[in-house]
Amino acid sequence: MPVPLAPYPTPPPAPYTAPTTNGSQSQLVCSGCRNLLVYPVGATSVCCAVCNAVTAVPPPGTEMAQLVCGGCHTLLMYIRGATSVQCSCCHTVNLALEANQVAHVNCGNCRMLLMYQYGARSVKCAVCNFVTSVGASASTTEQKFST
Numbered sequence: 296m297p298v299p300l301a302p303y304p305t306p307p308p309a310p311y312t313a314p315t316t317n318g319s320q321s322q323l324v325c326s327g328c329r330n331l332l333v334y335p336v337g338a339t340s341v342c343c344a345v346c347n348a349v350t351a352v353p354p355p356g357t358e359m360a361q362l363v364c365g366g367c368h369t370l371l372m373y374i375r376g377a378t379s380v381q382c383s384c385c386h387t388v389n390l391a392l393e394a395n396q397v398a399h400v401n402c403g404n405c406r407m408l409l410m411y412q413y414g415a416r417s418v419k420c421a422v423c424n425f426v427t428s429v430g431a432s433a434s435t436t437e438q439k440f441s442t
Contacts, residue, residue, distance in 0.1 A: 320334065321336055323352065323359075323372065324370070327348025328343060328345050332350065357375075364384070366382060366386075366389075367387070369382060373391060392412060397412060398411060398429070400427055400429050402420040403427040404423050407420055409427065
């Protein structure tokens with residue numbers, strides 16, 4: 296005789312967080328589990344309710360930037376102007392380039408759009424591992440990207 300399966304337990308309701316009087320809240324990514332944390336403006340650190348990691352809040356007025364980790368494809372946030380960012384998940388050190396320091400070229404094999412440091416001679420595609428030359432001979436497919 297088959298045993299009836301119990302339904303999945305319903306998750307507890309999310310705790311209610313009362314908005315601040317002026318509604319000013321900000322967001323950052325947890326340094327432990329990478330969840331998005333919402334906190335009131337003025338806080339100096341935030342404790343994650345999921346993993347209990349304490350994440351320091353950058354000083355007010357600090358411009359933040361984002362990049363995707365080359366090792367595990369996790370979205371990373373960092374202070375704009377940093378030259379490298381270490382992923383807290385896989386510990387890969389990622390090169391953080393400003394928009395005017397990068398260029399784009401299509402992979403010579405699979406045509407995937409690739410981004411590389413402006414001035415490099417070649418770039419390896421992460422999809423098919425093909426190495427595309429981006430020197431003077433490839434200048435027709437190379438596009439400089441700047442803001």
